[in-house]
Amino acid sequence: MQRSIATVSLSGTLPEKLEAIAAAGFDGVEIFENDLLYYDGSPREIRQMCADLGIAITLFQPFRDFEGCRRDRLARNLERAERKFDLMQELGTDLVLVCSNASADSVGDEQILVDDLRLLAERAGARGLRIGYEALAWGRHVNTYQQVWNIVRQADHPSLGVLLDSFHTLSLKGDPSAIAEIPGEKIFFVQMADAPILAMDVLEWSRHFRCFPGQGEFDLPGFLAPIIKSGYTGPLSLEIFNDGFRAAPPRANAADGLRSLLYLEEKTRQRLAEEAPSTGNADILFATPPASEYNGIEFLEFAVDDNLGAKLSHWLERLGFVKAGQHRSKNVSLLRQGDINLILNTEPYSFAHSFFEAHGPSLCATAVRVKNSASALERAVAYKGQPYRGLVGPNELELAAVRAPDGSLIYLVDQEADVYGTDFNLQPGAVIGAGLKRIDHMAMALPADSLDSWVLFYKSLLDFEADDEVVLPDPYGLVKSRALRSRCSSIRLPLNISENRNTAISHALSSYRGSGVHHIAFDCDDIFAQVSRAKEAGVPLLDIPLNYYDDLAARFDFDDEFLSELAYFNVLYDRDAQGGELFHVYTEPFEGRFFFEIIQRKNGYAGYGAANVAVRLAAMAKSRSGGLRHAKL
Amino acid sequence: MQRSIATVSLSGTLPEKLEAIAAAGFDGVEIFENDLLYYDGSPREIRQMCADLGIAITLFQPFRDFEGCRRDRLARNLERAERKFDLMQELGTDLVLVCSNASADSVGDEQILVDDLRLLAERAGARGLRIGYEALAWGRHVNTYQQVWNIVRQADHPSLGVLLDSFHTLSLKGDPSAIAEIPGEKIFFVQMADAPILAMDVLEWSRHFRCFPGQGEFDLPGFLAPIIKSGYTGPLSLEIFNDGFRAAPPRANAADGLRSLLYLEEKTRQRLAEEAPSTGNADILFATPPASEYNGIEFLEFAVDDNLGAKLSHWLERLGFVKAGQHRSKNVSLLRQGDINLILNTEPYSFAHSFFEAHGPSLCATAVRVKNSASALERAVAYKGQPYRGLVGPNELELAAVRAPDGSLIYLVDQEADVYGTDFNLQPGAVIGAGLKRIDHMAMALPADSLDSWVLFYKSLLDFEADDEVVLPDPYGLVKSRALRSRCSSIRLPLNISENRNTAISHALSSYRGSGVHHIAFDCDDIFAQVSRAKEAGVPLLDIPLNYYDDLAARFDFDDEFLSELAYFNVLYDRDAQGGELFHVYTEPFEGRFFFEIIQRKNGYAGYGAANVAVRLAAMAKSRSGGLRHAKL
Structure with missing residues (x-):
């Protein structure tokens, strides 16, 4: 046409x-x-x-x-x-x-x-x-x-x-x-x-x-x-x-x-x-290869330097991750837990390094599992996506990749591919199966005027679907959120913007010098076991005010013991109209940048706990401004 | 209550x-x-x-x-x-x-x-x-x-x-x-x-x-x-x-x-x-002295330094203003034309000087004529206005004043007061009556989130009325304008905001480091005579594209000669539903800061030429980016 x-x-x-x-x-x-x-x-x-x-x-x-x-x-x-x-x-x-x-x-x-x-x-x-x-x-x-x-x-x-x-x-x-x-x-x-x-x-x-x-x-x-x-x-x-x-x-x-x-x-x-x-x-009419089927996130790659890489590695180990491999020729390590693969890249003169130089510690690449990477890349390019070819060393696997709107990479990985065997010396005895099972979602902070552009990118190149926009109050302004999902929901990506300059989202943006992932949620089967372990390991959890739990008591028919447990572990709770339940807890930010969430979904709860975002944002605002912590229970 | x-x-x-x-x-x-x-x-x-x-x-x-x-x-x-x-x-x-x-x-x-x-x-x-x-x-x-x-x-x-x-x-x-x-x-x-x-x-x-x-x-x-x-x-x-x-x-x-x-x-x-x-x-219920009656603007005071003061003085003289007085003890001069009094203040260690230091060349005070300055001040203070008392030298008139939201001063001057005789050595022979008669309006550039605050300030302290908001396109975003008027319309103050960073309004704001007057319109009885004189005197006028005049020809039944005259003098035209007519022309900005407008209203035209703001903003954008001037006619 x-x-x-x-x-x-x-x-x-x-x-x-x-x-x-x-x-x-x-x-x-x-x-x-x-x-x-x-x-x-x-x-x-x-x-x-x-x-x-x-x-x-x-x-x-x-x-x-x-x-x-x-x-x-x-x-x-x-x-x-x-x-x-x-x-x-x-x-x-x-x-x-x-x-x-x-x-x-x-x-x-x-x-x-x-x-x-x-x-x-x-x-x-x-x-x-x-x-x-x-x-x-x-x-x-x-x-x-x-x-x-x-x-x-x-x-x-x-x-x-x-x-x-x-x-x-x-x-x-x-x-x-x-x-x-x-x-x-x-x-x-x-x-x-x-x-x-x-x-x-x-x-x-x-x-x-x-x-x-x-x-x-x-x-x-x-x-x-x-x-x-x-x-x-x-x-x-x-x-x-x-x-x-x-x-x-x-x-x-x-x-x-x-x-x-x-x-x-x-x-x-x-x-x-x-x-x-x-x-x-x-x-x-325009014709292009149909979108791939997705099977979740294969790995996330973080751009860090040696110092922050060691810190982040320690952080993740406290969350139950295990060092599972070291790259054969580069300063790149692999941490694993359940179906989650996290790569920490400190290699100089690499894409990750230039990303680190520009944005500080940040997520520089996301690998998604697709049924057919060649056709997924063909589709992305037909939609004017910018393909990326890095330097591939000897004995390294070449992965199809396209640039996301923020310049980070989206790797398109065949789901049968042996992604790590070629490049990494894998730790044979590493115990991988701990309590966190998979990446539930990754939330991005975006400049306010770029949301529509990101939505279109994911809808067209990757054939994702977009949920309706949700508006949420931060103590210093409003935050708008729109979640993208792969069609089977194995990949979920809430996009967050704020037009006000003192909100958590705007702080994340200025700290990133650009858009970027500001939190990653890990799924588990037993939230209390996981949070208890994390707490013991010294993971700093975001403190939730007791008044929040008083209100939960008014809204839901919980016994006092259960409420005390929720409050003790700073676990937030939500229930949807169909009886689906969400339990989730947040960490404090790593180096003031991204933070992590541990999440347990019950009975098909499909959302992201929007009802609890305001209390989380208020707690984060308090934490930013260095407010005093009150003793809990 | x-x-x-x-x-x-x-x-x-x-x-x-x-x-x-x-x-x-x-x-x-x-x-x-x-x-x-x-x-x-x-x-x-x-x-x-x-x-x-x-x-x-x-x-x-x-x-x-x-x-x-x-x-x-x-x-x-x-x-x-x-x-x-x-x-x-x-x-x-x-x-x-x-x-x-x-x-x-x-x-x-x-x-x-x-x-x-x-x-x-x-x-x-x-x-x-x-x-x-x-x-x-x-x-x-x-x-x-x-x-x-x-x-x-x-x-x-x-x-x-x-x-x-x-x-x-x-x-x-x-x-x-x-x-x-x-x-x-x-x-x-x-x-x-x-x-x-x-x-x-x-x-x-x-x-x-x-x-x-x-x-x-x-x-x-x-x-x-x-x-x-x-x-x-x-x-x-x-x-x-x-x-x-x-x-x-x-x-x-x-x-x-x-x-x-x-x-x-x-x-x-x-x-x-x-x-x-x-x-x-x-x-x-709260009681306060009723608002004063207003009789226009008594004077405007500009904060400048010696160098810019001389330049601005020269600019204004080309517009037909005459040096009518010099302050008895300060570096302050008075320029006059018709009913317009402009004060250029270059006095060190003065309010004007500190305003200049903070904002560069700018309007630092506006004097409005009121029926009773004492009661006007009492009302302003009752409404939590901040009164201002400057240092008053011997033989200087003390004027009641209140701070505007941008920190500039609003003098409340009794209409019978001899404002200049006490402080100034007046030039006895100066010819005052040239073609510009009075200040028609002064337009302000404000940060986007402060418009409501300004509207409330003028409505309450000064009992002004506010017209409805008008939305106007700049080539790089939207501009919103809301005009304030004293009840008899002898003082008019359009307030302009823009949420987009590259518009003329946003440029004015960043150049002022704060809100400020960005243009002043002078009324006259014969626009062509005034513009012709200004052009001859070398006042740089804002160049309006010829396509604008082609469209005027399609919209109105003008003969070609009249259209050519409008185009030659860069005069913009508007007509309202009641047959009121507006002729107006803009200067290029003085030092990239404020600019002036010469205006002629016919048959009771009451607006500000909103229909022509878009073409003016486009011409200003072009002028900012230093585009080439095309020869006219």
Whole structure:
């Protein structure tokens, strides 16, 4: 498909936007009128700039409040249109978006609307230009694509066609299926926008909260599928009004935009294949190897130096990890417990070392187990992921890898691969099976404006799913969390952001100089046994106020002895509506950086203990500010 | 009145909140349960802390989902209540907020609700505690104060009373007038919250967008007046759920909260006086001298050093200003034109100098003309404004002054005062009457989270009015603007914020190291004559793209000659719905700091040219990035 984006979707001056659009790999651009008005160069110069960059101007937009205008204004409005037609010819584009009249004094008489638009189409047609007529969700009389098609059909002019915008239909809960019945050649243009479902004024929603496909909650494959069925082969364009995008770096944002279109095309292709295997022209849609099946996390690799490596190793040993191997030729060691493999990398002149230099002690790589690493990498690259090839020494296993948005690595490891045997001298007698069994989840701290970009990355390259956003109070602001999951939930990745500068998330970010993992949760079968052992071994646990346990007593029917045990071990508790239970405990941070969580899920509890995040954040704020510890029980 | 605030309204740990509340001068505090749960100290310790700070615990809140709960849960819920009553007795507060049941499975049978609440009141009464029953706007069956009063009346228990919250009534467009008919002693507590009018889900609106009285759009005097008429004499408390407040410095925010209550009391007192001069107990409300009448700006004082003072003086002279006087003993000069007086202060060891040291070249004082400076100052101080007394030399006039939120001074000058004769050697022959007549407005750049605080400052201390917020696009993000006006509009002060770091507003802020005036608009009668003179004198004007004028041609019926003139002089144009017209032109910034605007209003145009702000911001962005100038016409 021809992929396009409206200039209004990006931040910057017009040349900055056009350069970003070309660099991302779009084929075309919609010129939003204001971007042109505010630019200190002629339309011809813009035309040349686009030609030099290799992008077509797919659309000029918008032309407002035309059809059904007050009769005494019609002549003046036609004159206004002719001036814009002049401009379009200078720009070198043949299509203009005319959106349905939203003014209070416009008339709704269908014949007048038909006649006005036919008149405009004749004027346009005389110059070889075309009109795409769009229903605004807040149009005074016309606000559905069905009305638009009805009017376009009656006007019956070759220069007048339908312009579709997913937001205007889906925001009003419209059913897009009848689009399939419009002849494809009468659809002149398609704009795609996603959005979170918000109960608010539709105009405000549209102007501030749109987002790229896959970042919101609309069923966009359900909108695009009937368009493909209609036989439409024109541009697929993004028109995104978003307050954050208006300030985001345009190059990275444009790259996300292109990725979002590819993702939408893949999902639409799947939808069409489910409906009827041989639907129309589905082959014009992006195709890529399907996502892998996942089987959890193979290993995590930490970037540290010698000093911190020894400290972290000691920390982990107190948590029950055992030194299970040493790299044959590098300063890299392996710690193991249950199904958990942790690699501490202190090798100089390595990727880990440069990551350590940039971010301090941090997680520099995550290896996920996949069914087929070659096809997983192919998919990631098709989605514009950046593959990584490190230096591979003799007798070292080469692993497929792609860069995460923070520059860390995601290794794609075949699940049968012998990952450690080649590179490591393994400790034959090491007792591996202690109480922590597997990595339950890893939580990331991200800059506030990058959440959508991360969600799209994981959804497209790795085919992860995203849970709904949860908003949680920190004593110094709000924290927002959105969890990503592999489809079988064997990998879980809550992403956390905060717009306020003194929250735990913002502290984690400034300490990392960038985004990074800020806590890792290990699963176990007996929380009290594990915490008791950790406590004895000297693992510093996060102190939870007694008042929290008084409230648990009011909320749940616990006996005093059990409550005392929870409080003694600083164990937090949650219960979901289905009776699933969560027990979890947090450590203090390692070197003020990441911390660990020990977790036990019962009866299918699927969440992350959101009910307890506020008390944890308050305890962490107190711990940051070096508050006095009170003796417990 | 007893003035109170809920802990949830402020950021920080519980001790930080309590200290801020006491420091602001509140009499009491509502303890929001979560603040207690997350605090690592016992309820008795909190009680002692409040006693030491001299604030009463006016309320414990909330107790949820009690009345009409599923019958099999009633006993368990009563047990839960008893545990919370224990807690209240340790805290030393006798009143708990019970909000109407919001759970889907609660029952609405009125007799059950009455019986449940009577039962709870009996349990509470047995311990000398009281229940305040509140209607949540999203309560499942009970969501109006009328229903609450009906139930409380039927339950007829001395320990059960009505709890009122302005948000829950006004968000549902409820009529508060019937509150006057509830016996005052049956109203146990009153919570006040303002909010912007938003078309969104009421629960989300309530949890994230409340603000202090005077910062939003609710008619709060209309809510408080019937409460006063009822004979209520209990606490007036602020319960503000606001995302920004959760991260704002608690001391400054608590001070704003107290100021907002005083403002609400003054406005309510006025409302009651209008209705019936001798209403009930209106005397318990805050009283202060009424606001002054204003007659424009007397002078503006700039803090500069010798070098920049000379440069600015030269700049202003090119704009038609004349050196009209020199201070008798200080390095301070006066420039004049029409009714505009500008003071350039380069005196070392002065307030201006310390302001210059902190902020660079900037506006350090604004003198407003008032009818009675003594009463204006008294009012400002009653509203907790910080009065300023500078060093006054021999033969110098002493002016009343109060600090603005950015630390600059607002002089309150009697309109008949001879402000300059005492301090200055005036130039007898100076020709004063050139083309610029008066200061039309001064625009400020503020940190994004301080807008509400400034609005409240001007509304309360100076009795200004605030226009609605306008959102405007900068190429690198959004800018929000809210204009303040003295009641006769002789002083206008648009306040601008931006949450994005590369916008013009954010650049102004970082260049000022704090908030500050970023442009000053001068009024004239003939824009073309003034701009022509300025251009000739070498004033650098902000270059406006020709495309802007092409669009003007499409929108308005101008002849080509007039359009060419507008374009040649870089004059922007706007027309309002009533036919009012605005012509305005901007200079480039002085030393990258503030810039000037020349403005002509016709036919009662009252705005600030919002339609042209985007093109101005784009031109400024281009100018900042040092883009090439294109030859014009």
